[in-house]
Amino acid sequence: MSLWVDKHRPKSLDHVDYHQDISERFSALAATGDLPHLLVYGPSGAGKKTRVMGLLKKLYGPSVEKISTKSHKFVTPSKRELELGVICSAYHLEVTPSDMGNNDRLVIQQLLKETAETQQVDLNAKQRFKVVIINEADSLSRDAQAALRRTMEKYTKNIRLILLTNSTSNIIAPIRSRTLLVRVAAPTEQDIVNVLEKVAAKEHVDLENTKTLEKIASHSDRNLRKALLTLETLYTFAGSKTVSENTPIPTPDWEMVIGRIARELVSSRTPATLLAIRSLFYELLSHCIPPSTILKELTYRLIPVVPANLRVPLISAAATYEHRLKLGAKYIFHLEAFCAKVMVLLEE
Amino acid sequence: MQSFFAKSQQAQKADGKKTSKNKAPPPWVEKYRPKSLDDVSSQDHAVTVLKRTLGSANLPHMLFYGPPGTGKTSTVLALAKELYGPELMKDRVLELNASDERGIAIVRDSIKNFAAQKVVAPKDHIAEKYPCPPFKIIILDEADSMTTDAQSALRRTMETYSAQTRFCLICNYVTRIIDPLASRCSKFRFRLLDGNDALARLRHVSDAEQLSVEDGVLEKILEVANGDLRRAITILQSCSRLSGESSAAQNDEDGDATMAETRPITIADVNETAGVIPTETLKAIIKACKDSKGPIGDTVPDILVAVKELTYSGWSSAQITSQMHDLIITDVLIEGKEKSKIAELLSVTDKRLADGADESLAMLNLIVGIADVLGAAK
Numbered sequence A: 001m002s003l004w005v006d007k008h009r010p011k012s013l014d015h016v017d018y019h020q021d022i023s024e025r026f027s028a029l030a031a032t033g034d035l036p037h038l039l040v041y042g043p044s045g046a047g048k049k050t051r052v053m054g055l056l057k058k059l060y061g062p063s064v065e066k067i068s069t070k071s072h073k074f075v076t077p078s079k080r081e082l083e084l085g086v087i088c089s090a091y092h093l094e095v096t097p098s099d100m101g102n103n104d105r106l107v108i109q110q111l112l113k114e115t116a117e118t119q120q121v122d123l124n125a126k127q128r129f130k131v132v133i134i135n136e137a138d139s140l141s142r143d144a145q146a147a148l149r150r151t152m153e154k155y156t157k158n159i160r161l162i163l164l165t166n167s168t169s170n171i172i173a174p175i176r177s178r179t180l181l182v183r184v185a186a187p188t189e190q191d192i193v194n195v196l197e198k199v200a201a202k203e204h205v206d207l208e209n210t211k212t213l214e215k216i217a218s219h220s221d222r223n224l225r226k227a228l229l230t231l232e233t234l235y236t237f238a239g240s241k242t243v244s245e246n247t248p249i250p251t252p253d254w255e256m257v258i259g260r261i262a263r264e265l266v267s268s269r270t271p272a273t274l275l276a277i278r279s280l281f282y283e284l285l286s287h288c289i290p291p292s293t294i295l296k297e298l299t300y301r302l303i304p305v306v307p308a309n310l311r312v313p314l315i316s317a318a319a320t321y322e323h324r325l326k327l328g329a330k331y332i333f334h335l336e337a338f339c340a341k342v343m344v345l346l347e348e
Numbered sequence B: 001m002q003s004f005f006a007k008s009q010q011a012q013k014a015d016g017k018k019t020s021k022n023k024a025p026p027p028w029v030e031k032y033r034p035k036s037l038d039d040v041s042s043q044d045h046a047v048t049v050l051k052r053t054l055g056s057a058n059l060p061h062m063l064f065y066g067p068p069g070t071g072k073t074s075t076v077l078a079l080a081k082e083l084y085g086p087e088l089m090k091d092r093v094l095e096l097n098a099s100d101e102r103g104i105a106i107v108r109d110s111i112k113n114f115a116a117q118k119v120v121a122p123k124d125h126i127a128e129k130y131p132c133p134p135f136k137i138i139i140l141d142e143a144d145s146m147t148t149d150a151q152s153a154l155r156r157t158m159e160t161y162s163a164q165t166r167f168c169l170i171c172n173y174v175t176r177i178i179d180p181l182a183s184r185c186s187k188f189r190f191r192l193l194d195g196n197d198a199l200a201r202l203r204h205v206s207d208a209e210q211l212s213v214e215d216g217v218l219e220k221i222l223e224v225a226n227g228d229l230r231r232a233i234t235i236l237q238s239c240s241r242l243s244g245e246s247s248a249a250q251n252d253e254d255g256d257a258t259m260a261e262t263r264p265i266t267i268a269d270v271n272e273t274a275g276v277i278p279t280e281t282l283k284a285i286i287k288a289c290k291d292s293k294g295p296i297g298d299t300v301p302d303i304l305v306a307v308k309e310l311t312y313s314g315w316s317s318a319q320i321t322s323q324m325h326d327l328i329i330t331d332v333l334i335e336g337k338e339k340s341k342i343a344e345l346l347s348v349t350d351k352r353l354a355d356g357a358d359e360s361l362a363m364l365n366l367i368v369g370i371a372d373v374l375g376a377a378k
C-alpha cells in the first residue's frame, strides 16, 4: 500500500491541479524534438518532480512509467569500488549523484558519458535522445558541475539533462547558461486545500468541514507533500472517527525541542542554560536535523518573543552565524555562539 | 469522453512526428553554433587576429578567457574547421575537457602521445581547399578546472612539442591558470555580448526560425541574458514554443484540429521565461521598508512574512539581490550615504550566498537591513 503522496500523484501534465502555465510550457516544449536542457527549481514539495515526470510522459508515452532500479558500479582512481542506485526506464534514467559525496564527479564522468555515447537502441522510441534526471543538483560539487559542461554540449544529440534543485545559487554560471531555467513556485494555501479536498474525497475521509483542510494547509509551509502526509496521519489516527477542525495537528518532535530551546534562552541567561541547551542541540544533530534548519527555526521562534529593538541585531547575528556554520567544520560551535550572542543582546 | 478524444489526437500527432524524427533537430544553441569565424559575432579582436593567422599559416599558443556563452568554444572549433576542413580535423585536433579525466597522468600520456605523433601531409584534395598548416592543435576546454599540478606538467609538454603542436586553453577565469602557462600564450579576452552585433546574431536566429516578435523583444532578451548569447538563444527558443505550440496544444484539447495559431512573442513572455521578478513585487518591498512607521523592530514580523512569500515563490536569491541592487541604485529618493550602506549589505549577502548560506535567512537579513538603513535616515 503506497502513501497518499505517491498514490495520488497526478500522472500526466493534463491532470495537474495548479500552475497550469508551467504544464502548458512543458507540453509546448515536448511537442518538438529540440528540447533544451532544463534546470527546474523551486521550494520543496512544490511539485517539480511531478511535472518533470509529466513532461517525460508527453515525450515518450506511457511506457516511460515502466521503471526499474539498477545499481551501477564505479571504480575510483584509487581503485575503490562504489555503488549507486539508478532508476531507469527504456528512455530515461534518474540519479542522485550527491549520494556519492565527493565522488559525484565520477558519476557524471562515467555514467553520463556511457549513456551519452550509446544511442537510443529502441527504434520505435519517439525521441532520439535519452533524458537524464539529476536530483538535488545544488549539492553537486564544483568538480562534478564542471564535468557536466562540455558533456552537455557534445552529446546533445543523445542526451538531455533535467536538473532538479531547490535553489539555483549553488549552480555554477556555465551550467545555468546551458539550461533553460524553469521556476516552480509553491502552491498557494488555496491550491493545497483544493488538492487535499480531492484526495480526501477519493479516500473517503470523514471530514466535518473544509476548515480542517485549511488548517492543515496553513501548517504546511506551503509544502504539498507535507500537507498530504499530515492529512493521511490525521486520518489514520482518527480511525473511524470524524476528522474535525479541533483535531490537533501533531508538531514534529524536533520543532518542539527547538521551541524549548527558544523558551529557555529567553527566560534564563546563564552559563548553566547554555550547557543545557548544548545537549539539546546534540540531540537534534544526532537526529539528522540540518544545523541550518535548527538555527533558522530558532530565529523564527525568537523574533516574536524578543523586545522589538533587538530584532534587527538578532537577525543579523543569525545570518552571520549561519554563514560561518556553512564554512566551518564544527556545527555546535556556531549554534552555541549564536545562543551566547542572543543572551548578551538580551542582557544589554 | 473529452479526454479520450484528446488522447487519440495526441497519438496521431505523435505518429506524424515519427516520420520526421530521423532528423530530429538539436536545441537551437547547437543548431546555430557559429560554423565559421565570420559567424562569430561581437568578438572582433579575436576574430581579426585569428583570421590573419589563416593566411600566414602560423599560430601562437592561445588562451581564450571570458564569461560563459560568449563564443570561446565556438571560435576555436570554427578556426580548426577553417584550417583543416572537417575531414582532416579528426587527425589534427584533440579536444579535451573537464568531463574527461584530466589529472597529471592524462597530461603526461594522452597529450604526449598525440603531440608526439608525426604530422602527416594531407591528401591533395584537402590541401587544395584548406590551408592545412603543418601542426596539430590541442584544445583544453574548461582549463580552469585542471589541477595546478596538471597545469605545471603541461608546461614542459608545450615546450617539447611546440614545433608541431599548438595549444588552445579555454577558461572562464584567467586567474585560475598558472602564470608560467598563461605567459606562454597569446591571450584573447571574450567580452560579454551586447550592442548591435549580438542583436544581429539573435535576429539571424529569429529570422531563420521564421518567428514573429514584437518590437523590443530581442533587445529585452539580450538584456535579461546579461550578455550571454547562449542564454539568449535558449530563452528565444522557449518563448517561441510558448507563443506558438502552446496554443496548438490547447486547440487539441478542445477537440479542434485546426492549424496551430501563433502570436508574436511579447516582452511578457521574455520576463516569464527568464525568471525576472516583477518589478512591482520588489518595489512594494522597498516601499514598505521606506514607509515603516515607528521602530523597525515592530515591522520585522511583516518583513518576515514578505520574505517567506519570496521564498515560497521560488525566486532565486541571486536574482533578488541583483534586481534589488538595480532598483536601489537608481532610486533618486535615496541619499548617497544610505545607498552606500545598502551596497555594503548587498555585497555581504552576495558573498554569503556564494558560500552556500541559507537563502531565506540571508534574504531576511538583507531586507531587514535595508529597512533599518532607510528607517534610520528619517
Ligand SMILES: Nc1ncnc2c1ncn2[C@@H]1O[C@H](COP(=O)(O)OP(=O)(O)OP(=O)(O)O)[C@@H](O)[C@H]1O
Pocket (backbone or CB within 6 Å): A004, A005, A006, A008, A009, A010, A015, A016, A017, A018, A042, A043, A044, A045, A046, A047, A048, A049, A050, A051, A166, A195, A224, A225, A228
Ligand atoms: N499538481 C498536483 N496536483 C496534485 N498533487 C500534486 C501536484 N503536484 C504535486 N503533487 C503532490 O505533491 C507531492 C510533492 O510533489 P513533488 O514530489 O513533485 O515535489 P518536488 O517539488 O519535487 O519536491 P522536492 O523538492 O522535495 O523533491 C507529490 O507527492 C504529489 O502527490
Ligand SMILES: Nc1ncnc2c1ncn2[C@@H]1O[C@H](COP(=O)(O)OP(=O)(O)OP(=O)(O)O)[C@@H](O)[C@H]1O
Pocket (backbone or CB within 6 Å): A174, A177, B028, B029, B030, B032, B033, B034, B039, B040, B041, B042, B043, B066, B067, B068, B069, B070, B071, B072, B073, B074, B075, B171, B172, B190, B193, B201, B229, B230, B231, B233
Ligand atoms: N560570439 C558569438 N557569436 C555567435 N554565437 C555565439 C557567440 N557566443 C555564443 N554564441 C552562441 O552560444 C552558444 C555557446 O557558445 P560557446 O560554446 O562558444 O560559449 P563558450 O564561450 O565556450 O561558453 P562556456 O564558457 O560556457 O564554455 C553557441 O552555440 C552559439 O549559439
Ligand SMILES: [Mg+2]
Pocket (backbone or CB within 6 Å): B072, B073, B074, B141
Ligand atoms: Mg565552452
